Amino acid sequence: MAMLKVVEIGSRVLSLVAQPVDEISKEHRRLAQDLVETMYGTPGSVGIAAPQVGVSVSLFVLDVSGHKRTNTCHGLIVLFNPEIISASEPVIIREGCMSVPHLTGDVRRASQVVVRGMGIDGKEIIIESDAFEARGLLHEIDHLAGKLFIDRIDGPHALFKRKRYL
């Protein structure tokens, strides 16, 4: 396992639609493990998508355990080829991103979602979630579509500078 370097806004890979995975290879499993290590090894991080480490593959990891905004919690989620099956009406919450270290923004996202994807064992997983986990799922799925939170910002007055990511 290894901590991977996180690429930042301006890198082309963050604007690409990530490649879907047909069959999970040894390399995919290693990438998933490295993403988990990078997420747990970065203070404050609750999720990371493969494009954020420069790999345009449809995979993310997420773990919102213990976060103050978490309601439903599935613990560690490792998901390939995720897709949104349903999403509720959006709510506005301020969010940040490891790949956009100097900005935060008010972003509209659904507070309840149902997401389908493929687990590390190659089997289909359906995740129904809400609150912070739902937001995390949608944020990571956006990365796989080549979108940053800036592409979902609520308006010109919803983008804020900060010193640095956490």
Add this chain to the structure above:
Amino acid sequence: MSRFVLTAVGPDSYGIVARVTSALAELSCNLADSTMSNLSGHFAMILVVDGSPDIDEKSIYNAVQSRCAELSLLVDVKRIDGYVDYDLDGDRFVVSVYGTDRPGIVAGICEVLAAHHANIYDLTTRVIDTESTSIYTMVLEVALKDPSGLAKLESALSLKSSELGVSCSIRSSDSDEL
């Protein structure tokens, strides 16, 4: 009633808004509209101010400057037309633009918006320094009187953003009526 536009810009410090607005309040001026922000360490204010007919630019300028003498503010006051009839019509959209900083991003994108009669209501830009480069981000709110032109605008923005080497997205900014 006389209407003025007042701009004041100076190095950020505590009390700029308090002092400028106190000076205006003492003249019984009313703040009709304003935008104020910290721009790279400089606090910048643009105010539309209504005052009684006997107030002129000089009296407002002097009142503000005497209150703010040690703040090194650049202050300007100009009388403007009373009430401009402005158009709030059209479907609203939010445009997000970001990419490696270079001259011409704002100009390039806004020329496309103008050519498609997208009226800009609001625009914010931020420059952020990442480890390797400076990134320019811009978020705009625009109104399209004829939303059937959206597809053409989207493809023109896409073309221009490729040319500029930036990412650009546009989406509806629906409001929920309650």
